[in-house]
Amino acid sequence: MSSSHELASTFSPAEIEAPLYEKWIKAGYFTADAQSSKPAFSIVLPPPNVTGVLHIGHALDQTLQDCLSRMKRMQGFEVLWLPGMDHAGIATQNVVEKQLAAGGKSRHDLGREEFVKKVWQWKEESGGAILGQMKRLGVSVDWTRERFTMDEGMSKAVVTIFKRMHDAGLIYRAERIINWCPRCLTALSDIEVEHQDDAGEFVSVRYGEGEQSIVVATTRPETMMGDGAVAVHPDDPRYKHMIGTEVLLPLVNRMIPIIADELVDPDFGTGAVKVTAAHDPNDFEMAMRHNVPFVVIMNEHGVMDGTGTEFDGMDRFDARKAVVAKLKEMGRVVSEKRPYIHAVGHCSRCETTIEPRLSKQWFVKVEPMAKAAADAVRNGLVKIEPEELAPRYFDWVDNMHDWCISRQLWWGHRIPVWYGPNGEVKVIGSDETAPAGWTQDPDVLDTWFSSGQWAFSTFGWPEKSADLAKFYPTSVLVTGYDILFFWVVRMMMMSTFAMDGVPPFKTIMLHGLVRDQFGKKMSKSRGNVIDPIEFMDKYGADALRFTLARGANPGTDQALAEDWIGGSRNFATKLWNATRFAMMNGATVEGDLPPLENLNEIDKWILSRWSQTCLQVTELLENYEFARACETLYHFAWDDLCDWYLELSKETFASGDAAHSQRVLGYVLDQLFRVMHPVMPFITEQLWTALTGQESLVTAQWPKADSSHVDKKAEELVSQLQEIITEVRRFRNDQGLKTSLKIPGRFIAPAHIAKYASAMAFVVRMELGDITASAKCEAAGVVVEFDLTGSIDVVAERQRLEKDLATASKDKQTAEVKLNNQGFMAKAPENVVVEIRERLEKTTSDIARITAALAGLPKA
RNA sequence: GGGUGGUUAGCUCAGUGGUAGAGCGUCUCGUUUACACCGAGAAUGUCGGGGGUUCGAAACCCUCACCGCCCA
Known part of the structure; x- marks a missing residue:
């Protein structure tokens, strides 16, 4: 293995993240190919407003989309995740006007043309900052297809659709009472x-x-x-x-x-x-x-x-x-x-x-479009995830008022309506020019009128582009429920109208908002705003992403605190160290996995656990259950792999006869990194390339859970080993025995467990041998005897045993109550009855054992 | 006022009929061949109140209370 594949002894995210992102971009991994024969998977990024900076809500939104995009890419889909920004008409105009006001000027001092130029300038700066922040997060968007709601193509599309809607009688001008802002005018x-x-x-x-x-x-x-x-x-x-x-x-x-x-x-x-x-x-x-x-x-x-x-x-x-x-x-x-x-x-x-205010404005007649938008969901053409949020959607689209789309602003798409000298009114299409002497409507369109086209205009509409053919409709829209009405409904309406009845996405996946650690809304005035950049600097992008994904239960808000992110960073460090340890011990991906029958039970167990974890996590991610997917991965990696598998295998690795385990460990890590990659792309890329020597996880294949690895016997055995080890640790703890002290002892166990005596002894710091037993403990039917050279802490031991006795007695009682209940015996399913019977047997024998042990203790 | 979500450990939250869970925090102990950003062990809950259905309810039904969000 070359030196470039060695891992630094400490994990520092800042050092690996930027170079890795650069590597991915350079390799063009995120650039989609419309000619590809692979099945398409596409997402349009809800475009952030150019006004802002990336806030924690964007980080959540983008993390989830990146998870899906990366997973699908690994699953063999041709993935297009299209990025871009929204011109955010009124918000942006306000920001620039504020800047002007600081210099004592108003937009009228500059005039329309100059002012708009100024806004464009400002857009260049502010937009650049946001893009940098997105890269920081690691988003696998196709930058070659970046769009802006006011770029040339989208502007043309806006005019085109305005005209089409107008011709279809869906846009009209009328004097109505509208909401008027006397400050924004x-x-x-x-x-x-x-x-x-x-x-x-x-x-x-x-x-x-x-x-x-x-x-x-x-x-x-x-x-x-x-x-x-x-x-x-x-x-x-x-x-x-x-x-x-x-x-x-x-x-x-x-x-x-x-x-x-x-x-x-x-x-x-x-x-x-x-x-x-x-x-x-x-x-x-x-x-x-x-x-x-x-x-x-x-x-x-x-x-x-x-x-x-x-x-x-x-x-x-x-x-x-x-x-x-x-x-x-x-x-x-x-x-x-x-x-x-x-x-x-x-x-x-x-x-x-x-x-x-009573005022003459342009309106969209929403009824027919809203009905189409509602029907698409009612007919199952579009799925809302989680489905509990569907009623909110219907509540809105079924009761929608006509939509006022004209704004008395300068920043935005100017309404393509021209007025003739004799009161003529005409919509001028993108390939037409207005007659001489006519004047254009001074107003611009509502921002949502253009962002409503985000799912098709960005693919080149109205041209019959290859992108449109390949990637429309998009696979899923990932966005916060807070803009369901602002944006999602409008996209549904406009896309369905423009694209001959085909709605813009197959699934609408709604997530919640990020709140502070007490569940309060973040706001500047509360001073509880979490800045994603600050925390990426401190803990790494992976830690932030993992925290956000882990908190993303479908459709619900999540609380977030710095401590949580720190916890995820600790998890990343854990993975790093575990991999270092594994590689130090010869973990490898070379060659075939040895036949199962040649493996020890601990190796079989981790393969079994992984097989199930892999299956579960894949299903959870496919179902947008990010929180549960992360939770499952976390516990597999930390508990099963680090706390148990590595510990139980240490003796094997030390023995020098570990070829099979080295290969198993390499296999499990290889697969684990693949499945974790969507959530924590940076660290997994670093660890996986170091382990395998291969180019990149981005283009690696998503693993398929191997059901032949599921091994209930191995799981049963390891769970017994765990019980025994935990019991010995508890005994040692209660006896106040230092970890550094190796205790002579032996296991009195059936052969299949005795086989792992030395592995267990390694973990619990026991020296196996023939001893004169002065103390013992018992678990899973195995007696563990120790030579404590005569002296044990009798009081502590009595307490320990009495506590066990109380627990066993209580469990026995609940089991007895059930079994004596005729209704239960008559109506409960067989498997439940069997389970309770077994519990009764176990608690009964536990009580006998503990009672005997207590009787055998010397008087205090 | 209409709709809708919630009330589970100190905090934030999982858990859709069979012995209550996680992360963080707390307590005790500990540098043993990865990791102190660590390890081991421990404590902590009448699952908002009341009623009902059921052999069995945190979960299903009714009702009340409180909190939140959306809309008017």
């Missing part, structure tokens, strides 16, 4: 609005005079000047006689009708509500039904405008106070409740309170 879709409980006020105001008056209750008194009616429930006896009459609207002295609408809840407030058609979505609906006029009283900045009153020019919140004060002065305020806690919408990007 743009329309927002429903999902860009976050509802929070705010402390507002609830004011009851008397409209009209004398007999002809009615008290309305509202949280937004400042909008009353825009009222077009007062609405009551049609069956409300308090107001029935007033329906159809008019009342005086104070402040503006306008007469407005009292209308009846089922939407009004008679139990809410006074049962009478103001109808402000231009400033509230519910009122808008009612107004449409009853022909109530739309009175706009606020401008785009949320400043009162056009009321013709003293309030014009006031900010909406100032106006609220002023209006109430004025109404009080007029004696019109009947009651006030303050604070009044109620849900209020906020801009998800800047937290400004949303202002519902």
Whole structure:
């Protein structure tokens, strides 16, 4: 073996990770071949926003995708994992505007063209940082196919699909109440609005005079000047006689009708509500039904405008106070409740309170697309994992409102609609040019309109590309449940529309969010944010990946703490040291595995354990059960392999006659590294190449569990050896015998166990020989005698035995209760009854043995 | 208000009908031919409360309480 294959005596991830990643890229392992005859496996990476840095949620998302990609690659699939980034319209524009603001400028100072140029510049820097962080994590993406939602190809695709949807009647322009952010000065879709409980006020105001008056209750008194009616429930006896009459609207002295609408809840407030058609979505609906006029009283900045009153020019919140004060002065305020806690919408990007605003915008008619998206899942064409999350999906797609897609921003795909001098409106396709003198719609499209195309445009659509043919639909979408509605639903809708009814993925695999060690949401204000880069620096990428994958139970959030990552690093170190030890002892992958019948039981046992572990882990990974897969690997590697197999084999290795075990150990490590590689790619690559002398695990074959290795007899034997060893260790511990002290002793055991006496003796520091026994312990039917040269700690030994006796007695009792229960005997299945009978027998003989041992102890 | 997930060891979580588990933490001991980022041993639970189904319930059903998330 050449010196390059030797392992350093200590494991330092920082030294191996970067060079290995470079090696993989150089070798082109991650570059997919659309012409390949292998079956395809494809994933599109949920594109991170260019605004950000890689956060721990990305690290989780990408780790899981990398696990799948690497496993599938090893299983012989042609794997394409396509990376890229999202231009994140409003978020990015906000970031760059903030930078400008620091220099005292606004985007208007630069003008549209200059500003967009500036954003592109910024994108280059920020995007580069994210890519570097992804490489750090070890992602096996195909960098040659990297995309950006605003690159040339995707821009063309956006225009193309806009036109197609428009032609199909799925895109229309209308004046509607939309969510408006008075700070960002743009329309927002429903999902860009976050509802929070705010402390507002609830004011009851008397409209009209004398007999002809009615008290309305509202949280937004400042909008009353825009009222077009007062609405009551049609069956409300308090107001029935007033329906159809008019009342005086104070402040503006306008007469407005009292209308009846089922939407009004008679139990809410006074049962009478103001109808402000231009400033509230519910009122808008009612107004449409009853022909109530739309009175706009606020401008785009949320400043009162056009009321013709003293309030014009006031900010909406100032106006609220002023209006109430004025109404009080007029004696019109009947009651006030303050604070009044109620849900209020906020801009998800800047937290400004949303202002519902009447405005002309572009919309997607979602109904037919949403139905197709829902049907794809209902018909089983697309599977949601874990399936418990499917109801949430249906809840959303079945009740979706039309989607407002125009944004009054500069950063994004400009809406491909042009307006002629005589009011003509035309969508201009990517291969068309607008007639001279026409002007383009100044607005851009919602970011999700372009990222909704991520699963097909990235493959070259609308061209009939080879990638599209080979890799669409993608195999699985891996993403957090938090963007199920934002993104996943939109991809389902747009892909299914564009790709003739073929949905974009076969499976949607949803994971949860990463939280802090107490399960709290990470946030800057809490100061509990975990930076993946910091922890990769400290513990290595493998440790972070393993921790994240190990915590990834399907669809649930996971807590994460530095200690957990440290634990995974310890695990990596354990693997490193175990491999060093194995190689020092001649572990090898040369030649065939010896015939099973030539192996000792310990070798057979580890092969049996591995065969089952390999099968389980493969199945678990295929089923997206990352946490359980990692747990299974962890316990195989640490417990079975390191704590038992290596320990039990030390004597064999020391004996010099270990050729079979060397080959078995080499085989198990070889296979283990393959199966662990998807989760911990760096360390496994390093160890495996050192062990095997081969080129790379990335392109190695995924092992197939060998069921002929399953050996229940060997497992039974080793479990007995474990029992005996544990018992001796316990005895030694209780007797306070130093580990360094070798104790003379012997095993009184049947031949098949006696065969492993020296292996056990090695582990428990016993010197085998003929002795004069002065103490003994017993387990698995084997008596172990020791020569303690007369003196044992009788008190400690009595305690130990009494404890065993108590345990055995309790177990015996529970077994007896069951066996004496007629119902149990009559109805429990045979195998359970047998098991309980055996337990009774064992506990009975244990009790006899322990009792005898206690009696045999000298009096204290 | 509607939906939905949860409540298991000090903490974070597995565990879909047959003697309660893991990681971390805690305690005791220990440098023995990989590893102190280690080894050995140990302690710790009326599985949220109450009711029901069952021979048998952490698990299934009902109900209550509390926590969380999504939507309005």
